[in-house]
Structure formats: C-alpha cells, structure tokens
Amino acid sequence: MAKVKKIFACTNCGATSPKWVGKCNHCHEWNTYVEEIITKETSQESKQKSWKQPAQTVAKAQPIALPDIKAGNTKRLNTPDGELNRVLGGGIVPGSLVLIGGQPGIGKSTLLLQLTLQLDHTILYISGEESEEQIKMRADRIGGKAEKCYILAETNTHKIFKHAQQLEPALIIIDSIQTLSSPHIESMPGSVSQVRECAGELQRFAKESGIPIFIIGHITKEGSIAGPKLLEHIVDAVLQFEGDRNYTYRILRTIKNRFGSTDELGIYEMQANGLREVPNPSELLLSQKDEDLSGSAIAATIEGMRPMLIESQALVSTSVYSAPQRSATGFDLRRLSMLLAVLEKRNGLPFAQNDVFLNIAGGLKVDDPAIDLAIVSALISSLEDVSIPTTVCFAGEVGLSGEIRAVNRIEQRIQEANRLGFEEIFISKYNTKGLDPDRYSIRIRTIGKIEELYKALFE
Numbered sequence: 333m334a335k336v337k338k339i340f341a342c343t344n345c346g347a348t349s350p351k352w353v354g355k356c357n358h359c360h361e362w363n364t365y366v367e368e369i370i371t372k373e374t375s376q377e378s379k380q381k382s383w384k385q386p387a388q389t390v391a392k393a394q395p396i397a398l399p400d401i402k403a404g405n406t407k408r409l410n411t412p413d414g415e416l417n418r419v420l421g422g423g424i425v426p427g428s429l430v431l432i433g434g435q436p437g438i439g440k441s442t443l444l445l446q447l448t449l450q451l452d453h454t455i456l457y458i459s460g461e462e463s464e465e466q467i468k469m470r471a472d473r474i475g476g477k478a479e480k481c482y483i484l485a486e487t488n489t490h491k492i493f494k495h496a497q498q499l500e501p502a503l504i505i506i507d508s509i510q511t512l513s514s515p516h517i518e519s520m521p522g523s524v525s526q527v528r529e530c531a532g533e534l535q536r537f538a539k540e541s542g543i544p545i546f547i548i549g550h551i552t553k554e555g556s557i558a559g560p561k562l563l564e565h566i567v568d569a570v571l572q573f574e575g576d577r578n579y580t581y582r583i584l585r586t587i588k589n590r591f592g593s594t595d596e597l598g599i600y601e602m603q604a605n606g607l608r609e610v611p612n613p614s615e616l617l618l619s620q621k622d623e624d625l626s627g628s629a630i631a632a633t634i635e636g637m638r639p640m641l642i643e644s645q646a647l648v649s650t651s652v653y654s655a656p657q658r659s660a661t662g663f664d665l666r667r668l669s670m671l672l673a674v675l676e677k678r679n680g681l682p683f684a685q686n687d688v689f690l691n692i693a694g695g696l697k698v699d700d701p702a703i704d705l706a707i708v709s710a711l712i713s714s715l716e717d718v719s720i721p722t723t724v725c726f727a728g729e730v731g732l733s734g735e736i737r738a739v740n741r742i743e744q745r746i747q748e749a750n751r752l753g754f755e756e757i758f759i760s761k762y763n764t765k766g767l768d769p770d771r772y773s774i775r776i777r778t779i780g781k782i783e784e785l786y787k788a789l790f791e
Contacts (some may be wrong), residue, residue: 336715342359342361343365343366344361344364345358352367361392362429368525373691375524383404406425408423409423409451409503409544411447411451411454412450413446413447414611415598415599416443416447418650419571419589420591421593424503425568426544429534429569430544431509432573433550434551435574435577436550438582439582440573441475445457445470448481449476449478450477450780451480452480453503455480455481455502455503456482456484456498456504456505457483457505458504458506459483460485460506460512463482464485473604474605475764488515489534490515493533494539496541496542496543500543501778505545506534506547507547507548508550509547509548509563509761510549511528512530514529514533531547532565534760570583571585572584572585573585575583575695580601580602580665581602581695582602582607584600594609601770613750614640614642624719624721627645627646627667627710627713629710630644630754631643631644631706632726634741634744634745639741640748642692643700644663644703644707645691646691646707646713646714647688648687649685649687653767656687656735657687657688658672658688659689659690662692662697663692663697663707668688668690671711671730672711674732674734675712678733679786690707701729701737702727702729705785706725706727709785712790713790718790720738721755722753722787723753723784725749726757726758727757728758728763730782734761734782734783736759738760739760739763746767750773751775756774756775758778759778760778762780763778
C-alpha cells in the first residue's frame with residue numbers, strides 16, 4: 333500500500349523541507365514554501381502503472397575515449413515556419429524536449445496549433461486546458477491541413493504515453509505542463525512535485541522513443557516560467573514567447589538551446605487567421621509619416637543576430653513641477669538619466685528644468701547600447717525643436733565623457749540601413765577599422781564626440 337507523506341517544497345527552485353521555512357536555503361527567496369502531499373508507491377504498484385514496454389536487454393554503459401566517438405549528423409525535422417527554424421537552430425531535433433513560455437493570451441497555443449496544421453506528419457496534440465471542440469474552432473479559423481493532426485484531451489501522463497506508442501507521431505505537443513499529473517505523485521496538478529515528475533517522465537519518453545515534444549508553460553508575475561527552476565534544466569530548449577498585447581507583433585526568443593545558438597529570435601505578427609512570419613522586422617518598427625517631426629531618430633540596432641531599424645521618440649517640455657518628470661517606455665530609465673547627465677555636463681544643454689519622455693516605437697524593449705546615439709539625437713532634436721531627416725540613422729554607444737564608442741557588428745547594421753534605402757548613417761570613428769565605405773551606397777559619417785553630432789545636425 334502507498335505511503336502518504338507531507339513535505340514543503342519551494343515553488344522557485346524545487347527544494348524540499350520537512351517543515352515550513354520562511355526563507356529558502358537554496359535560492360534564498362522568501363515565502364516560497366508550500367505544503368504538498370507525496371505518495372510513495374511500492375515497487376509492485378510502480379510496475380503495474382508503468383507505461384514502458386516490456387523490459388529489454390540493455391547493454392551496460394562503458395566509458396569511451398572522446399576521439400573514438402563518431403559524431404553522426406542528426407537529421408532535423410524541417411518545419412514550414414522559417415522563424416521557428418531560425419530560433420531552434422535549423423529545425424526540430426528528434427527526441428528533444430522544448431519548453432515554450434509566455435503570458436496568457438499571447439499566442440502560444442496558436443503558434444503550436446498552426447505548426448501542427450502546416451506539417452505533413454502525424455502530430456499528437458495533448459490538451460489539458462481546452463476541449464476538442466474549442467481546438468477545432470481555432471483550427472478552422474487558422475486554416476490548413478488537418479488530416480494528420482490528432483487531438484487528445486488527457487492529463488494523465490501514462491495514458492498519454494500509451495496513446496503515443498500506438499499512434500507513433502512525429503511530434504507531440506503538451507498544452508500545458510501545469511495541467512499534467514503523474515499517477516506516482518498524489519499532489520495537485522501544477523504543484524512543484526507534479527511539474528517536476530511529469531517533466532522527468534516526458535524527458536525519458538522523448539529520449540527513448542526519439543519523438544520530439546513541445547511543452548507549453550505558464551509564467552509568473554515576474555515573467556519567469558512557473559514551476560521549479562529544475563524544469564528549465566531538464567528540457568533541451570527554452571523559448572520565450574513575448575510581446576505587448578496592445579501591439580500586433582510577437583517575439584519568440586531563445587533562453588536556452590542545447591542544439592543551437594541562443595542569440596536568435598523569431599518575429600511574428602498576430603492576425604485574425606493566426607500568426608504571420610515577419611522576415612523584415614523593420615516594417616513593423618518604423619512608423620509611417622509624411623513629414624519630418626522633431627524628437628524622432630532612427631537607430632540601427634541588433635536583436636539577437638538580426639539587424640533591425642527602430643524609431644526612438646523623445647519629448648522635452650518645460651516642467652511645471654519643482655521636480656522634472658522622467659519617463660521611458662521600452663528603454664532603461666536609469667540609462668536615460670545617465671544620457672541626460674552627459675548632455676548637460678558635456679554640452680551644457682538645459683535638461684535639468686525640463687520634463688523628458690522617451691518612447692521606443694512599436695512597444696519594443698531594447699537593451700542594445702548602440703541605440704544611445706539615436707536617443708541622444710532625438711533628445712536634442714526635441715529640445716531644439718529641429719527635425720532630423722528620415723533618411724538618417726544612428727549606431728553608437730555614448731560614454732560618460734561624451735565620447736561615441738564603437739559597437740559590435742557594425743557592418744550588419746550598415747547593410748540593413750543600406751537595404752532599407754537610408755542615405756546617411758552616423759557611427760563612431762573607432763568603428764572604421766576594416767570597414768570599406770565604398771561597398772555601400774549609403775553615406776557613412778564618423779564622429780567621436782557628442783559635440784560633433786550637434787554641429788553636424790543642428791548647426
């Protein structure tokens with residue numbers, strides 16, 4: 333008979349304790365321990381509930397010298413979704429376990445259901461949150477081939493594995509990991525122990541069968557994936573699906589990838605009939621306007637490995653309060669304060685008595701230091717009420733002494749600006765090493781200090 337035991341588990345890192353503690357000794361977070369009921373089964377019960385096939389003879393593992401190991405070319409499952417292929421590093425690896433996290437309603441289920449309708453392979457879609465009718469309605473809205481897409485509304489992991497062994501799909505999708513439950517654990521679905529046990533069983537099944545599995549996971553208020561951190565260590569790849577619900581674009585970002593680079597990202601546009609791939613991100617991030625307006629500057633930035641041009645908008649107005657306001661959307665407010673201090677100290681521009689509002693067009697959050705030069709230009713443009721031509725863009729980092737510092741991958745930034753038809757780009761003079769200006773039709777202007785930028789644009 334099964335033995336019932338109560339423990340306390342940390343919801344952040346998964347550590348356990350026989351009693352409740354206020355601060356976790358492993359991750360040092362406060363008030364993260366919750367009570368859970370654990371049922372340990374006997375060996376006979378475990379054999380009766382096992383999903384595995386009859387025991388087979390398995391060769392004992394032996395240590396092998398690294399030069400004697402033959403590296404085989406793993407054949408990936410190529411998907412029609414070019415953005416997903418880019419993020420995964422060239423396609424889906426057989427036997428891999430991929431976790432996709434994101435806010436509720438951001439489009440995680442739509443993305444994976446759209447993938448199942450595009451693939452010409454047998455797909456098993458496990459739904460623990462929606463009924464078959466709800467998924468059918470969404471599939472009709474998205475459109476596509478659905479002959480080989482099988483829907484299973486089940487949360488018991490062992491029953492899921494039995495259906496997967498019978499169907500032998502090319503891909504399994506779990507929506508979501510927080511709804512699954514293992515018969516070996518008697519705690520509630522979504523608890524730390526259930527998520528950890530279910531993830532471990534999914535990993536073993538994926539490695540033994542060679543079937544790749546995509547897992548959808550919820551996120552917490554802080555933006556991290558719900559469940560213990562052990563969940564992110566178990567899976568092979570962690571993808572973050574993010575975006576502002578007030579805008580149509582969505583970004584699929586790589587947090588972890590054992591089979592590729594973590595510098596790639598995919599960009600989609602949410603439409604009524606599903607998600608559309610965006611091979612040219614600048615088309616969403618550059619606003620359309622008929623005339624030049626002050627306080628606007630274009631930055632040649634890089635997200636992951638992809639160059640893109642985005643618009644930074646600044647508004648500088650006279651303050652009516654004793655303490656001027658500082659507000660930034662999509663940009664670090666502390667870095668904005670630093671740039672304002674540099675402009676006032678090195679150039680003598682009166683920002684201390686003015687309210688400053690900064691916005692990155694499109695709702696994108698940018699942490700690339702190369703956007704500093706565009707933000708400085710937008711601030712000066714709004715202060716002087718002088719517009720910057722829309723055919724000019726910027727790429728450079730601003731230092732505390734007012735110097736324009738070099739940034740990485742400058743050639744990719746120049747190529748993207750050249751491709752989009754910009755006529756002039758301002759870069760740091762320290763970025764010219766190995767750069768051939770004759771290769772581009774765009775005019776490259778090099779500057780070393782903010783004073784040179786001010787003279788070139790506003791005098």
